[in-house]
Amino acid sequence: MDLSISVDNLLQALPIMGMGMLGIFIVTGVIILIVTLLNKLTSGSDKSDKE
Amino acid sequence: MWLIGGVLIFLAIKKQMEPSLLLPMGFGAILINLPNSGAKHVIDHLFNIGINDNELMPLILFIGIGAMIDFAPLLTNPKLMIFGAAAQFGIFFTLCLASFLGFELKDAASIAIIGAADGPTSIFVAIQLASNYTAAIMVAAYSYMALVPIVQPPIIKLCTTKKERMIRMPYVGKPVSKLTKILFPIVVTVIVGLVAPDAVALIGFLMFGNLIRECGVLDSLSETAQKVLANLITIFLGITIASKMTAAEFLRIETLLIMGLGLFAFVFDTFGGVMIAKLMNLFTKNKINPMIGAAGISAFPMSARVVNKLGLEEDNQNFLLMHSIGVNVSGQIASVIAGGLLLSFVQNIIGG
Numbered sequence: 291m292d293l294s295i296s297v298d299n300l301l302q303a304l305p306i307m308g309m310g311m312l313g314i315f316i317v318t319g320v321i322i323l324i325v326t327l328l329n330k331l332t333s334g335s336d337k338s339d340k341e
Numbered sequence: 342m343w344l345i346g347g348v349l350i351f352l353a354i355k356k357q358m359e360p361s362l363l364l365p366m367g368f369g370a371i372l373i374n375l376p377n378s379g380a381k382h383v384i385d386h387l388f389n390i391g392i393n394d395n396e397l398m399p400l401i402l403f404i405g406i407g408a409m410i411d412f413a414p415l416l417t418n419p420k421l422m423i424f425g426a427a428a429q430f431g432i433f434f435t436l437c438l439a440s441f442l443g444f445e446l447k448d449a450a451s452i453a454i455i456g457a458a459d460g461p462t463s464i465f466v467a468i469q470l471a472s473n474y475t476a477a478i479m480v481a482a483y484s485y486m487a488l489v490p491i492v493q494p495p496i497i498k499l500c501t502t503k504k505e506r507m508i509r510m511p512y513v514g515k516p517v518s519k520l521t522k523i524l525f526p527i528v529v530t531v532i533v534g535l536v537a538p539d540a541v542a543l544i545g546f547l548m549f550g551n552l553i554r555e556c557g558v559l560d561s562l563s564e565t566a567q568k569v570l571a572n573l574i575t576i577f578l579g580i581t582i583a584s585k586m587t588a589a590e591f592l593r594i595e596t597l598l599i600m601g602l603g604l605f606a607f608v609f610d611t612f613g614g615v616m617i618a619k620l621m622n623l624f625t626k627n628k629i630n631p632m633i634g635a636a637g638i639s640a641f642p643m644s645a646r647v648v649n650k651l652g653l654e655e656d657n658q659n660f661l662l663m664h665s666i667g668v669n670v671s672g673q674i675a676s677v678i679a680g681g682l683l684l685s686f687v688q689n690i691i692g693g
Contacts, residue, residue: 293444296442299440306683314682315426322423325521
């Protein structure tokens with residue numbers, strides 16, 4: 291393959307970086323919310339298994 | 342290639358760098374590069390059935406990894422997942438750099454995912470995208486995972502002040518119910534599967550392993566997955582990857598570039614994790630030691646240990662291990678999400 295500086299390739303990748311980081315933070319945020327909710331809902335459910 | 346194989350074996354034995362993978366890879370590199378090697382077709386066959394056709398080996402290895410991970414530190418403080426997300430920055434930044442340097446998008450994405458610090462995810466993405474540089478990517482991914490204790494400390498020190506590194510974070514061990522531990526792998530699988538269907542195999546197998554561990558009724562299977570299964574796959578994975586380490590495929594200038602880009606990805610992953618912690622410190626009352634952000638790369642548990650060690654170097658009573666372990670396991674999940682999102686975006690663009 292012939293490697294050379296390519297601004298076109300960079301312009302194609304930049305939106306992927308933006309969407310990728312945004313996507314990770316959104317998914318992470320949803321998981322954080324659900325885990326927090328789970329912790330609250332199940333906090334008194336099985337004391338014997340708590341660490 | 343014999344020399345490279347020898348170097349890998351040396352690093353595995355003498356330096357104990359990821360020996361379970363670098364040793365089989367090194368020996369495999371010698372084996373398949375012998376003139377008229379009769380082993381090549383066997384290893385090629387292993388590669389085709391175990392990796393190329395369906396990514397079976399990395400996926401099965403993920404069951405073992407999932408069974409090894411205790412997500413309790415993360416479940417105790419789910420906000421730690423933010424650092425895992427931020428520490429994927431290096432992946433996307435490297436995607437841009439590799440693209441700028443002229444790599445095709447599918448290759449740039451496969452190279453970038455070295456920054457996931459997660460061998461199976463790197464293999465999965467590179468194979469799914471049919472990258473031309475699979476071998477170099479795999480070697481780079483596993484080499485840098487082993488080099489975490491060398492690569493991360495200077496970057497962390499460069500991004501933080503001594504005062505920041507001395508911030509103490511008392512650990513309050515909150516109880517986590519068994520039900521939460523059981524529901525967590527199922528919930529994460531469903532969420533990630535809905536958002537990034539291409540990653541559902543990876544996250545699904547990882548979480549399946551974790552469910553076996555946490556369900557409490559499959560201790561024998563959990564132990565087998567953690568030890569026997571993971572070891573068996575690891576033995577074959579290393580030597581199978583070597584099928585791509587022929588001189589024609591490996592000895593080219595792009596391999597050096599890929600090694601450089603992989604390092605770049607690790608550096609900017611670390612940078613991203615540390616910087617988000619510093620940013621959060623601007624808005625929070627209870628200050629966070631920004632070093633724990635660096636544990637967001639999924640090299641588990643090396644990265645968490647590095648952070649803890651750095652904390653103790655500055656203040657011998659500053660124990661950050663529980664926080665950094667929580668961030669580290671969140672990085673494991675975030676790297677798979679990053680891999681899935683990258684696959685989705687790139688496949689949409691290239692029409693794969």
